[in-house]
Amino acid sequence: MKLFIKKPIAQLLAASKEGEKTLKRTLGLSSLIALGIGAIIGAGIFVRTAAAAGEHAGPAVTISFIIAASGCALAGLCYSEFASMIPIAGSAYTYSYATMGELIAWIIGWDLVLEYALGAATVAIGWSQYFNEFLNTFFGFHIPFQWCHSPWETNISTTGMYTDQMGVHGLVNLPAILIIFLLTLLLIRGTAESASVNNFIVIVKVAIVLLIIGLGWHFINPANHIPYMIPADAKPVVTSTGTINYSDTFNHGWLGVLRGASVVFFAFIGFDAVSTAAQEAKNPQKDMPKGILISLVFCTVLYILFSHVLTGIAPYRDFLIAGKEASVTYAINTFMHGYGWLAKLVTIAILAGFSSVILVMLLGQTRVFYTMSTDGLIPKVFSQLHPKYSTPYKSQWLFFGFVSIFAGFIPDRIVGDMVSIGTLFAFVLVCLGIFILRRTDPNIVRPFKTPAYMIVCPLGALICLGMIASEGLENWLRLIGWLLIGFVIYFGYSVKRSHVRHGKVDGANDPINPKFVE
Structure with a gap:
C-alpha cells in the first residue's frame, strides 16, 4: 500500500483551471487581506485574550501574543511560499499532498476540521455571550442561562444578569446555533457576496479595536500589571467550569506564559484561512503571500496593544467570573466610568466581528473538504456545487450540523483548546513541507520564496511544537482520539477511492508529470 503517494504539483495546478464545475475566481488582494483580518480579529482578541490572562499568563499575556505571533510569522512565510506555488483550495492539506504524500495529507486535512469547524464553534459560543449582553443592554432582558450555555456549565456568578439563576445548569447554547445557521445561508449564496459583507465588518471592528486602545490607555491602572506574571502562590479561582489553581505548572510564571501562547494562538488562525480561498483568488501567485503576511503583521500589532490595555484596565482574575466571555464590555462598564x-x-461591533470570523472559518472548512472530495478521499457530496451559486452547498449544510453540536453543547474553553492544538499541528507540517520540497524539488517555480528556509522552517516547527507541549495531557488525548477516528475513515474508505492512487486525476497521461510520485 503506497501510503506516501504524492500528487504532482502540475496536476494540482491543472485542477485549478476555471470551468463550469470549479470555484469562481472573484477575490482580489483587498478582499484577501480583509478575509485574513476578518478571521484573525475576533474571538481571539475579545475572548481568548481574557481566558489566557485569567487562567495562565496574567498581564504577561502580551508576551504570550509575541510568542504565538513568532510561530505564526514563521509558519506564515511557509504558507506564503506554498500559496503562491500551489494556488488552489485546500490549504495545508493540498500542500502536504504534494510534498509528504497522501497519508500525511489525510492527517492534516482531517486535523483541519479541528481548526476551522471547531474554530467556528468556539467563536459562535463567544458570539452568544455578547448577543446576550446586547439584549440586556439595549432591550432590558436576556436569554435564560440554560438556553445560552452548554450542559457542562453551572452559573456561579454573584454579579451581572444571572444573579437570579444561581446554581442553574446549562442545556444548549441556542444563539450560537442561530448565528451558524444564518451565516451558512450567506455562504451558500456566494463567496463574492460573503466577502463584501466581510469587508464592511472588518472596517467596523478594526475601528473599534483602535478606539478601545486609544481611550482605554488613559484608564490603565499600573497596579494591575504587578506582578506581570502570575505567581505560583496566587489564590485559586472557582469558575463555572471548575477551579483554576495557579500552583499548577502551566498556570504561573514563564510556563504559564507559554501555555497562554497556545491559548491565544487561536487568535492567529485566520491568516491561513486566506490560503483556503486560493482557488477563488483572481491573482493567487501575487496576492496570496501579500494577503497572508499583511493581515498577520497588522493584527499582531493590534493584539499586543489591546492585551496590554485590557489587562491594565481590569485585574486578570476578573476575567474568569464577572467578565467571562464578554470581558471587554465588562472592563469598560466597570472601570471606564463615563x-x-x-x-x-x-x-455591537463584536457581534459583527465574531460573525465575520465564523463566516471565514465555515468557508475555509468547506473548501478543504471540497478539495479532499475531488481527490476521492471523502464522499462526493462534499464537492457538489450549487447549480446557480457554484458553492459547495451540501457540504455547507453538513458542517452546519456538525459545528452546531459543538457550539450548542460544549464549553468554549474545551473547544478552543482543541482548535489550538489542531492548528499548531497543521503549522508544524506546513513548515516541514517547505523544508522537504526545497530539498526534493529545488527547481520548481516559486513566485514567493521563504527567506532563510534552513532556519525559518525548523524554527517555526519548534516554536509550534513548544506550544503544543504546553497543551496538557487532556488536550493531547483529544487530539489522538480525533486522529484515530480519521485513520479508521482513511483505511476503511479513502485508500479504496483515492484518485491519485488509482490514476484518475487530470494530467495522468502527461509524459512529463507521471500520474503519481512515490
Whole structure:
C-alpha cells in the first residue's frame, strides 16, 4: 500500500483551471487581506485574550501574543511560499499532498476540521455571550442561562444578569446555533457576496479595536500589571467550569506564559484561512503571500496593544467570573466610568466581528473538504456545487450540523483548546513541507520564496511544537482520539477511492508529470 503517494504539483495546478464545475475566481488582494483580518480579529482578541490572562499568563499575556505571533510569522512565510506555488483550495492539506504524500495529507486535512469547524464553534459560543449582553443592554432582558450555555456549565456568578439563576445548569447554547445557521445561508449564496459583507465588518471592528486602545490607555491602572506574571502562590479561582489553581505548572510564571501562547494562538488562525480561498483568488501567485503576511503583521500589532490595555484596565482574575466571555464590555462598564456608550458600541461591533470570523472559518472548512472530495478521499457530496451559486452547498449544510453540536453543547474553553492544538499541528507540517520540497524539488517555480528556509522552517516547527507541549495531557488525548477516528475513515474508505492512487486525476497521461510520485 503506497501510503506516501504524492500528487504532482502540475496536476494540482491543472485542477485549478476555471470551468463550469470549479470555484469562481472573484477575490482580489483587498478582499484577501480583509478575509485574513476578518478571521484573525475576533474571538481571539475579545475572548481568548481574557481566558489566557485569567487562567495562565496574567498581564504577561502580551508576551504570550509575541510568542504565538513568532510561530505564526514563521509558519506564515511557509504558507506564503506554498500559496503562491500551489494556488488552489485546500490549504495545508493540498500542500502536504504534494510534498509528504497522501497519508500525511489525510492527517492534516482531517486535523483541519479541528481548526476551522471547531474554530467556528468556539467563536459562535463567544458570539452568544455578547448577543446576550446586547439584549440586556439595549432591550432590558436576556436569554435564560440554560438556553445560552452548554450542559457542562453551572452559573456561579454573584454579579451581572444571572444573579437570579444561581446554581442553574446549562442545556444548549441556542444563539450560537442561530448565528451558524444564518451565516451558512450567506455562504451558500456566494463567496463574492460573503466577502463584501466581510469587508464592511472588518472596517467596523478594526475601528473599534483602535478606539478601545486609544481611550482605554488613559484608564490603565499600573497596579494591575504587578506582578506581570502570575505567581505560583496566587489564590485559586472557582469558575463555572471548575477551579483554576495557579500552583499548577502551566498556570504561573514563564510556563504559564507559554501555555497562554497556545491559548491565544487561536487568535492567529485566520491568516491561513486566506490560503483556503486560493482557488477563488483572481491573482493567487501575487496576492496570496501579500494577503497572508499583511493581515498577520497588522493584527499582531493590534493584539499586543489591546492585551496590554485590557489587562491594565481590569485585574486578570476578573476575567474568569464577572467578565467571562464578554470581558471587554465588562472592563469598560466597570472601570471606564463615563464610557457606557463605548461598551454599547463595542458589543455591537463584536457581534459583527465574531460573525465575520465564523463566516471565514465555515468557508475555509468547506473548501478543504471540497478539495479532499475531488481527490476521492471523502464522499462526493462534499464537492457538489450549487447549480446557480457554484458553492459547495451540501457540504455547507453538513458542517452546519456538525459545528452546531459543538457550539450548542460544549464549553468554549474545551473547544478552543482543541482548535489550538489542531492548528499548531497543521503549522508544524506546513513548515516541514517547505523544508522537504526545497530539498526534493529545488527547481520548481516559486513566485514567493521563504527567506532563510534552513532556519525559518525548523524554527517555526519548534516554536509550534513548544506550544503544543504546553497543551496538557487532556488536550493531547483529544487530539489522538480525533486522529484515530480519521485513520479508521482513511483505511476503511479513502485508500479504496483515492484518485491519485488509482490514476484518475487530470494530467495522468502527461509524459512529463507521471500520474503519481512515490
